[in-house]
Amino acid sequence: MSLHDAALVSAQHLARTKAHAEVTGFFDQDTFTVSYVVKDPASDACAIIDSVLDFDPASGRTSHASADKIIAHVRGQGLKVEWILETHAHADHLSAAPYLQSALGGRIAIGADIVAVQKVFGTLFAMGPDFAADGRQFDHLFHDGERFSIGSLDAVVLHTPGHTPACVSYVIGDAVFVGDTLFMPDYGTARCDFPGGDAATLFASVRRLLALPDETRMFLCHDYLAPGRTEVRWETTVGEQKSANIHVREGVEQDAFVRQRQARDATLGMPRLILPSVQVNICAGRLPEPEANGVRYLKLPIDAV
Template sequence: MSPSTCVQAFFDTGTSTVSYVLSDRATRRAAVIDSVLDYDFKSGHTHTGSADRILAYLGEQGLTVDWILETHAHADHLSAARYLKERVGGRIAIGEHIRQVQQIFKTIYNLEREFLPDGSQFDHLFTEGEVFRVGQLEVQAMLVPGHTPADMAYRVDGMVFVGDTLFMPDVGTARADFPGGSAHILYRSIRRLLALPPETVMYVCHDYPPKTRTAQWQTSVAEQRIGNIHVHDGIDEATFVAMRTARDATLDVPTLILPSIQVNVRAGQLPPPEANGVRYLKIPLNALPVRDPAV
């Protein structure tokens, strides 16, 4: 990593999400990656404490935001992308296959006719291999589907932000049982990431640490290839798919999946207000597959 490159992490304890500010010290330009809008499931209230920590850091460092990046449409937290853009600007961006995710969930939620599954809610949709800049930093967008069809990683200056595709080595890999997910495709995306130079620094989007350690979010390609409990070197695709499929069958649906995705496919915009001026999140009943509690 060059002296001009700076990465600041923000860990949200409520959702175990790591957001990042990537900045170029030379130009004071920045990108925010995977921001969090706090949501209280019991009361239905949103809060901005996590995003405000990022705003405070941007102000303290005198940074101008060029990009507000999403690695995918998250199922475990609401995005604060729209809230941040309204305050500091920047272009909200995600991978172009968000259109597929939008189409899937427009049907599940029966979203309003005006919601178009064409990606237009975002300011920019990245294509595979597309290069963009944060100040003088050159960033490459990498398509890494499997967890969802639209997952992107962002590679810059000897680092890669991998979203949910990989976790810390002792935690493993993302689930692949969401609509449009595929354990086969996830394995191939992971192997593509692990083919990067061994010294490449990896920043993960979540950490669910065992009791023996505190939360962490920085690892490397070499560490993943040696020690990832799900996909270290020597694990072939068939073995991984069998493990991932069996494990996913035991996992509960994420607590915030239903409120979060209907916001995140809108680039962090809350649903439009209804005639009484109130915005509503929809809960489709019996629409998502769930684990059999008897299993």
């Protein structure tokens, strides 16, 4: 049995044991991002997944309204944060992981293949010899099939690349958190035209996820509202994705998906916050150190993306 297969068997087992993760979602309208607090039903332990640092690109100002909602929830429920998890280095919002860690504790973690993303973007942003492209900015790097816990709640990591090389999904109890890999069934799948992205690889990752039990609850990182739908949604099931996802439902073959995905990606512009987001998120959400004048600066590469 391969490592990938063993990881999937482990994830299937967790989902079938039906340990019910208690999930609270926080939707950020500005970036269409959903952050999560995932609680162990048997204790006060929890994890935070895919947090948002508010950022105004016109002024360069950060703020913490989105993260403060999570802090208020955690404190109001008397929870203890054990993990602050990232599904990948996001290109559409800055992570609030360090801000949350300073207020609530917990270990910041991401998939081990973040080092491949760091190497590409460390070069693009000329981050210099002091930038370590080895993942040390994070407290922990997860490998495919790695198991961890949130209190008594078991979890396993699935490497699900395609959108980026570093994407992971977290199977936690009877739920799976898939980041940008999948959207609601009426919206489809993630784009694959970022550096290291690949539509065929994404197809294989999605098939891995859809091999989980049909009743597995699936939580998404974004909802961009498909045409004709006005209600924001971020929870579905594996079974619903298999039967109804407009890009990868059962019966869709890899070649057809790749053609459709590549054609759609060719029409898409770059995300509004990709340049500030990626250079911060490959550093675990940490902003650059202040210059001699006390001001922090982000870089804007010209004619390079």
